[in-house]
Amino acid sequence: MLLERTIVKAHPDYSSNDALTAQIVRLATRSLARAKVDWCSVSAVGNATQGQPNAAGNIAGGSNCKLRVMTYPTTLARRFGIPVFNYNDVSAGLPGRYVAKGGKVALIGIMVGTGLNAGYISADGTLFRTQKTAKAAKGRVIQVESFPEAGHLAIPGLPPVRCGCGSYDCAEVGISGSGFVRQAIYYLTDANSAAPGRNTTALYRMLRIRRGTPGLSRILWKMQRESAFVGEHVVKAAKKGDKFCRYILHGHTTPDGKVIHLGAVHHLAQFIRAVSNAYPVPTEVFFWGGIAANYERLVRDAVSLLVRSDGSKHGLGNRNYAKLFPGKPVVIKDDLIGLRGAIYLAATTKR
Numbered sequence: 048m049l050l051e052r053t054i055v056k057a058h059p060d061y062s063s064n065d066a067l068t069a070q071i072v073r074l075a076t077r078s079l080a081r082a083k084v085d086w087c088s089v090s091a092v093g094n095a096t097q098g099q100p101n102a103a104g105n106i107a108g109g110s111n112c113k114l115r116v117m118t119y120p121t122t123l124a125r126r127f128g129i130p131v132f133n134y135n136d137v138s139a140g141l142p143g144r145y146v147a148k149g150g151k152v153a154l155i156g157i158m159v160g161t162g163l164n165a166g167y168i169s170a171d172g173t174l175f176r177t178q179k180t181a182k183a184a185k186g187r188v189i190q191v192e193s194f195p196e197a198g199h200l201a202i203p204g205l206p207p208v209r210c211g212c213g214s215y216d217c218a219e220v221g222i223s224g225s226g227f228v229r230q231a232i233y234y235l236t237d238a239n240s241a242a243p244g245r246n247t248t249a250l251y252r253m254l255r256i257r258r259g260t261p262g263l264s265r266i267l268w269k270m271q272r273e274s275a276f277v278g279e280h281v282v283k284a285a286k287k288g289d290k291f292c293r294y295i296l297h298g299h300t301t302p303d304g305k306v307i308h309l310g311a312v313h314h315l316a317q318f319i320r321a322v323s324n325a326y327p328v329p330t331e332v333f334f335w336g337g338i339a340a341n342y343e344r345l346v347r348d349a350v351s352l353l354v355r356s357d358g359s360k361h362g363l364g365n366r367n368y369a370k371l372f373p374g375k376p377v378v379i380k381d382d383l384i385g386l387r388g389a390i391y392l393a394a395t396t397k398r
């Protein structure tokens with residue numbers, strides 16, 4: 048039973064751990080009070096978040112938060128004397144879908160949002176992860192996992208744009224909201240760029256900047272850091288037929304068949320291939336995350352590149368994928384999927 052759903056806009060004040068913790072406690076207390084549930088009857092907290100749980104039980108490396116380390120898990124555990132379980136939002140998404148399907152099915156989940164990641168959960172509900180802790184004691188914060196960062200798999204043919212991790216050739220550059228923004232900045236500010244439509248792109252209007260503004264690159268990077276320029280802008284413009292944004296998402300081939308740019312659809316097909324070959328055969332491959340949910344066509348087109356058994360033009364097609372994707376690709380639009388998974392994991396962890 049979901050007690051309450053609240054969306055709180057990130058505010059500059061949340062650069063303080065105290066403010067963040069106070070806000071979480073306030074919201075949780077309010078939800079419990081409305082549902083007439085006492086804090087004393089809460090036996091554990093499951094927390095799904097961006098970033099990675101660190102050895103101390105807190106959360107490090109969240110790219111959308113000004114805090115280098117978010118310390119609310121340890122504070123909550125100390126204050127309420129109950130175990131707090133931290134999960135990366137992607138690793139919590141898999142059990143979220145697993146629970147929604149009633150269990151007993153093996154799943155591969157691919158999250159296409161601000162970042163890119165993928166994971167596997169077996170039919171008995173075991174999440175594939177590289178590290179997990181064994182036991183939770185009362186009042187202790189438990190770091191439960193670390194997860195393979197599949198978004199940083201190298202795939203061929205990506206634009207020469209650096210990933211947030213510092214490397215080149217990470218799949219995330221080709222297939223994520225942050226990657227779309229990085230590509231857009233690169234193609235808009237590189238004098239040698241041949242990206243079609245870059246002088247007339249709707250992005251300028253959407254971002255309220257003028258083409259040819261001095262220091263454009265600096266301005267765009269600043270907007271990117273402040274989340275004033277996000278992948279959704281690129282997706283929204285592409286949906287309306289903007290040539291430049293469609294170039295990023297769908298690639299570009301000249302009339303005589305020369306591939307100028309592969310595009311996100313093709314990269315996603317490569318990524319699905321890499322991930323689905325890395326894990327045991329699942330019952331379902333599903334997709335979630337803001338970009339997948341807002342632009343299902345990206346997923347549909349990528350899957351159809353794989354399912355085409357005619358050895359499609361870049362050699363991605365293979366009959367086996369028809370078995371993996373028997374119908375329309377499954378795109379989950381439930382943005383509480385990670386929360387559901389975190390609650391399931393916290394409830395089923397032995398302590």
Ligand SMILES: [Zn+2]
Nearest residue numbers: 199210212217
């Ligand atoms: Zn990377």
